[in-house]
Amino acid sequence: MITRPRSVLLATVSAALTAGLVLTGCSATDGTPQATQPTPSTPTGFDVTGFQPEGADPTLIDTNAAALDVVGVDGLLLSRTGTRVTTPSRDAKTQRNRAHARSLTAQLLVSNYADGDFSEPIARRMLRSPANRAHVVRSLAADVRTGGWDSIMIDLEALDAADASGLTAFARELRAAVGDDVRLDIALSAATTPAGYARLGYDVRALAAPLDHLTLMAYDQHGPWEPDAPGPVGALAWASKSARALAHLAPADQIVLGVAGYGYHWKGPRPAGQLSDDDARRRVRKAGVTPTWDATAGEWTATLPSGEVLWWSDARSLRERVALAERLGLTGVAVWSLDLSDTLELDRVG
Numbered sequence: 001m002i003t004r005p006r007s008v009l010l011a012t013v014s015a016a017l018t019a020g021l022v023l024t025g026c027s028a029t030d031g032t033p034q035a036t037q038p039t040p041s042t043p044t045g046f047d048v049t050g051f052q053p054e055g056a057d058p059t060l061i062d063t064n065a066a067a068l069d070v071v072g073v074d075g076l077l078l079s080r081t082g083t084r085v086t087t088p089s090r091d092a093k094t095q096r097n098r099a100h101a102r103s104l105t106a107q108l109l110v111s112n113y114a115d116g117d118f119s120e121p122i123a124r125r126m127l128r129s130p131a132n133r134a135h136v137v138r139s140l141a142a143d144v145r146t147g148g149w150d151s152i153m154i155d156l157e158a159l160d161a162a163d164a165s166g167l168t169a170f171a172r173e174l175r176a177a178v179g180d181d182v183r184l185d186i187a188l189s190a191a192t193t194p195a196g197y198a199r200l201g202y203d204v205r206a207l208a209a210p211l212d213h214l215t216l217m218a219y220d221q222h223g224p225w226e227p228d229a230p231g232p233v234g235a236l237a238w239a240s241k242s243a244r245a246l247a248h249l250a251p252a253d254q255i256v257l258g259v260a261g262y263g264y265h266w267k268g269p270r271p272a273g274q275l276s277d278d279d280a281r282r283r284v285r286k287a288g289v290t291p292t293w294d295a296t297a298g299e300w301t302a303t304l305p306s307g308e309v310l311w312w313s314d315a316r317s318l319r320e321r322v323a324l325a326e327r328l329g330l331t332g333v334a335v336w337s338l339d340l341s342d343t344l345e346l347d348r349v350g
Helices: 059-067 089-102 120-127 130-145 161-178 193-199 205-207 236-247 279-287 314-328
Strands: 023-024 041-043 048-051 070-077 105-111 151-155 183-189 214-218 255-260 262-266 272-275 291-294 299-303 310-312 332-336 343-345 347-349
Touching: 023 070, 048 059, 059 089, 059 343, 070 089, 070 151, 089 105, 105 130, 105 183, 120 130, 120 161, 130 151, 130 161, 151 161, 161 183, 161 193, 161 205, 193 236, 205 214, 214 236, 214 314, 236 255, 236 314, 255 314, 262 279, 272 279, 279 299, 279 310, 299 314, 314 332
Parallel strands: 041 347, 048 070, 048 332, 070 105, 105 151, 151 183, 183 214, 214 255, 255 332
Antiparallel strands: 023 343, 262 272, 262 310, 291 299, 299 310
């Protein structure tokens, strides 16, 4: 892992990245699993993060280690009062230790997730109170200083424009507390215009200064919250437009492209919900349906005899997004999540 890579340029990233990542479970044009293909080489300097829920199988880190730089462990939660943050669980520490055993950066995510969704009120109580921010900053700094964590990612979502100044202050205060040698990142919800990022609560230009990476969550364009509107998890054109808008506000070589390694299903006999890549393929096979590769979206889709509609983003989708990141001069990709996605296989050269 490259620490504090603010000035790192991707000039060394060659066309080999266009081939990108090859993953086991890689699908042929009909979506059926195929034997693993020879893995293309990827130059060093391209940052790859795999997100890992704290309770997920830690052996997934071993399986994906050759492809990864960072394991982003999800993670810590803000209290409902915004006055403190939870301590890393035993499961989270197990993930940290497994990452370290593979010489990977162990990054700890802190979020405002509660009751099945992200909570703006919880974030607001922390961000708008200097005293609450100070409590949380001290706790996170201790996780890095004495708790064995290498890095922190701020994952505060469902914000609005009124949260921007507090979020910037929090990032600056956290940087001051951990020092210049600790990697600090932030996850940003996607917007397709520069003004859209401000509406989502991000003063991107101000955030870019204290932070190392801005991880663009270019997924959840569509999902179960739209039960009657199935669509791509994160279409290529939408991801590209979102990344280009973000690059108007921050250096491209500071941006990491977040990539979905999962799918959603809508309609049919089941409530809408999330699927792993393997689950999506199994469901399609069981129904005797041939899925369609949507080249515009860069995702698979299928409609089952029951009326159920599936969209999912798999190995082939990831290769398309690695190529997109290279074309835009971004610094890497981040896959959500190791317990849902195909297994990453990537050789590095350089």
